[in-house]
Amino acid sequence: MSAAWSESDPIVDIRDVHKSFGPVQVLAGVSLSMPMRSTACIIGPSGSGKSTLLRCINALVPIEKGSIKVRGIEVNDPKVDILNLRRRVGMVFQQYNLFPHKTALQNVMMAPITVLKQDRAEVEERARRLLRKVRLEGKEDAYPGELSGGQQQRVAIARSLAMSPEVMLFDEVTAALDPETVKEVLITIRELAEEGMTCLLVTHEMGFAREVADHIYFTDRGLIVEHGPPKEFFSNPRDPRTREFLGQIL
Amino acid sequence: MDVIYDWFRQLYIDHGINLTIVYDRFDRNRMLGGLWTTIKLSLTCLALSVLIGLVGAWLQGARSVLLRAVVQGYIQFFRNTPPLVQMYFFFFALGSLMPQVRNEFGFTQPMIDNYTWAIISLSFFAGAFNVEIFRSGIEAVPKSTVEAAESLGYTRLQSYIHVVLPLAFRVCLPALNNNLVNLVKTTTLAYAIAVPEMLYVANQIWSDAVNVPEMMTFLLFAYVALVGILVWVMRKWEQSMALPGYGR
Ligand SMILES: Nc1ncnc2c1ncn2[C@@H]1O[C@H](COP(=O)(O)OP(=O)(O)OP(=O)(O)O)[C@@H](O)[C@H]1O
Ligand SMILES: [Mg+2]
Numbered sequence: 109m110s111a112a113w114s115e116s117d118p119i120v121d122i123r124d125v126h127k128s129f130g131p132v133q134v135l136a137g138v139s140l141s142m143p144m145r146s147t148a149c150i151i152g153p154s155g156s157g158k159s160t161l162l163r164c165i166n167a168l169v170p171i172e173k174g175s176i177k178v179r180g181i182e183v184n185d186p187k188v189d190i191l192n193l194r195r196r197v198g199m200v201f202q203q204y205n206l207f208p209h210k211t212a213l214q215n216v217m218m219a220p221i222t223v224l225k226q227d228r229a230e231v232e233e234r235a236r237r238l239l240r241k242v243r244l245e246g247k248e249d250a251y252p253g254e255l256s257g258g259q260q261q262r263v264a265i266a267r268s269l270a271m272s273p274e275v276m277l278f279d280e281v282t283a284a285l286d287p288e289t290v291k292e293v294l295i296t297i298r299e300l301a302e303e304g305m306t307c308l309l310v311t312h313e314m315g316f317a318r319e320v321a322d323h324i325y326f327t328d329r330g331l332i333v334e335h336g337p338p339k340e341f342f343s344n345p346r347d348p349r350t351r352e353f354l355g356q357i358l
Numbered sequence: 359m360d361v362i363y364d365w366f367r368q369l370y371i372d373h374g375i376n377l378t379i380v381y382d383r384f385d386r387n388r389m390l391g392g393l394w395t396t397i398k399l400s401l402t403c404l405a406l407s408v409l410i411g412l413v414g415a416w417l418q419g420a421r422s423v424l425l426r427a428v429v430q431g432y433i434q435f436f437r438n439t440p441p442l443v444q445m446y447f448f449f450f451a452l453g454s455l456m457p458q459v460r461n462e463f464g465f466t467q468p469m470i471d472n473y474t475w476a477i478i479s480l481s482f483f484a485g486a487f488n489v490e491i492f493r494s495g496i497e498a499v500p501k502s503t504v505e506a507a508e509s510l511g512y513t514r515l516q517s518y519i520h521v522v523l524p525l526a527f528r529v530c531l532p533a534l535n536n537n538l539v540n541l542v543k544t545t546t547l548a549y550a551i552a553v554p555e556m557l558y559v560a561n562q563i564w565s566d567a568v569n570v571p572e573m574m575t576f577l578l579f580a581y582v583a584l585v586g587i588l589v590w591v592m593r594k595w596e597q598s599m600a601l602p603g604y605g606r
Contacts, residue, residue, distance in 0.1 A: 166509055194511040205506035208604045209524045219510040222520055253603020264506075271510060 113180025119144045119275055119306050120165065125174035127160060127330075134160045136330035137174070142275075142323075145304040149317035149338075152327035153353060158310040161327070162277045165308075166197040179274060195224065198268030202280040204260040206252040212239060212263045213248040216270045224271070231270070238266040242296050258289025262296055269300075276300065278309040314357060318342055326350045376569040379576065385563050392559030393580065399476060399555055400542045400584070406481035407541060408534075411488025416518060418493055429489065436486035441479070442547050448479040449551045476548035484541040491537060495530030496522055528599055535592045539585050556580060 118141040127135040134157040142148050150158050163169040165176055167183050167190055176183040181193050206215050216235035220226045239248055242262035252260050261281055268276060278297060282290040294316050301307045301320050311317055317324060317338065324341040326334045326349075334347045345351045363381040370376045378385040417429045436444065453475060458466040470478075499522050507517035527534075546557040560573040 168505060168509060191511045191513075194509060197509075199506075199509040201502060201506060203502055205500075205502045207503065207507075207521055209528070209599075209601055218520065219507075219512070222516055223511040251602050251604065253601060267510070 115144055117180065118142055118177075119179050120308065121175075121177040122161075122165070123175045125161070125164060125176060126172050127157075127164060127169065128172060134330050135164070135171070138327070138330070138332055140325060140332065140335075142306060142308060144274075144306055146322045147301040147307040147309070147320050148323045148325060149321040150308070150310045150325045150327060151312070151314070151317060151353075152325075152333075156327040157330045158327055159279050162199065162279050162308065162310060165275075165277060166194050166199055168199075191223065195271050196274045198271060198273035198276045200261070200264050200268055200276070200278045200281045202283050204252070204257070204264045204284075206260055206264055206267070208252050211249050211251055212244060212255065212266075215252070215263055216267045219267065220270050235266070235270055238269050239263070241269075241299075242266045243292070256289060257285045258292050261285065261289075261293050265293075265296055265300075273305075275306045275308065278307065278311070280310050280312065282311070282313060312357070314342070314354075326353065328353075375572060376567055377572055377576070378563060378567045378569065379573075382567075385567065388559050388563060389556070392554055392556040395473075395553065395559075396545055396555040396584070399473070399480070399545045399548060399553070400588075402477050403480040403484060403541055403545065404538055406477065407484035407488050407538075410481060410485025411492045412523070414485065414489030415492035415496055416515075418489065419496070419514075419518075432482075433486045433489055436483050437490075441483045441544055442550060444483055445476065445479040445547055445551060449475045472551045473548075473553050476545075476551060476553045480541065480544060480548070483544070484537060487537045487540075488534065491530045491533045492526060494533070495526030495528075498529040499525045524599075528601070531592070531596050531599075535589065535596075538592070539588060542585055542588060543581065 120140070120142040122138060122140040125135050125138045126133070138157070138161060140148070140161075150161065152158055160169060164171050165178065165183065167188070171184055174184075178193060178197055181196075182188060183193060207218065210218060213232070213235055216238055217228075217231050220231045220234070221228055236248065239245060242265055244259060244262055244266070247255060247259060247263075250259075252263070255263065265276075265281075281297070282293050285293065290313070294313065297307065297309070298316075298320050307320075309317070309321075319338075321338050324335060324338050325332050326341070326345075326347070328349050334341070334345060334350045341350075342354070345354055366377050366380040370381075379389040380386065414429050414432070417425050420426060449472060453468060453470065456469045459469050461467050503525070504517055504522060507521045512520070545555060548555050549557045549561070552558065556577060560577055564570045564573045
């Protein structure tokens, strides 16, 4: 299946995805597609299913109907090789979710060693390089409890990158940070996007979305109400719900 | 050494305090044997009960309803019955069902001896509590941390070993300490099935030397020392696992 995929195909291809938690329908037919090396932002009101959509993409949450393909891998296939999927999809969370009992360096090194069984020395070299890349040189031996929110979030980004993913998912990664540190995390993400990483972000940072995204999706009550290139989307929103939301937030 | 032995012999003559376990070679060796048996019994049961706790807590998170019910049944059974009755049950009820084997001298003997039954029964007894203790620790690990591990491709077992347990341990160590201290004290129950641990040996000695008060006092101090060492080791362990900027 994944052999049939070529680089000109969408790397993330979501079609008509439905998901309910009990009686609550959270995703009611979402479709979204991302070419390789593109950046997309999802914006929308609280509870509209943004996090759930991201979590469906790396199979943290099973879907009921529709299809999600990452690099040609059908996520919803019961026989899907979960590890093969997850090593290609990095995910960064709002609350960082670092492993508090491991140092920054160990946090970055753990998964490649445990999950991918890679050589420790080689992984350590890569981990140090990644920490330098997210500007955390000198913090290798600090525990998460000794780092600021922004620093922890950048460790979390490095931890995901250590798996050499092809797609990165960011779920409101700056929402828990104070304005000062938001910037340092956004810079890191922008660099990633510029280097050609495929990035899908849920964010409330409209300025940032406008700047980095190739495409913006607006969700409301489990549906993508409107989407388009940032310029069009922000200057000329068509749907009344989009207008109302942008009116509140800008 | 002889100076010490003579001093204790004199203590008996002058004051009637008869510590045969110091000056009498035979009693001394008996008591050292008893001490060694208690230590072996304690360490083996400590290790096995922790292992049972870890495996049980893992199985409690299993998908299979049957497995979870088995673990729950095990916990209820061992928590709600007296450990002495459990030991009798293992030794007399289960023991009588076990086949006899011929030993190297040609005599028949039970396949599982009383020492082994004591280990089995005490490990399961303390293990039942350990399952609950570990489970409480596991429940304190944030779901989001486990999800982060999952999203990095960890299997359930890998995340249990590398993420959940190390964090759960830190939370439940005080409760675990308590239970392990209890276990060391409970090893005296092996007396009931004639395992030559300290209490059993002390009983033999006082039957011969008629020095019940001395032996009883000695026993109390011996257990204070044993438990003290255990608590000290656990405290050191707890300190070595403390995380800067995390928890307390
Ligand atoms: N595991 C779950 N069980 C039950 N309901 C859930 C679960 N996860 C999410 N929900 C519900 O699904 C809905 C959408 O949640 P989701 O987290 O995807 O929203 P969101 O768009 O990310 O919102 P926010 O901007 O507040 O993060 C909410 O109503 C939420 O209560
Ligand atoms: Mg969310």
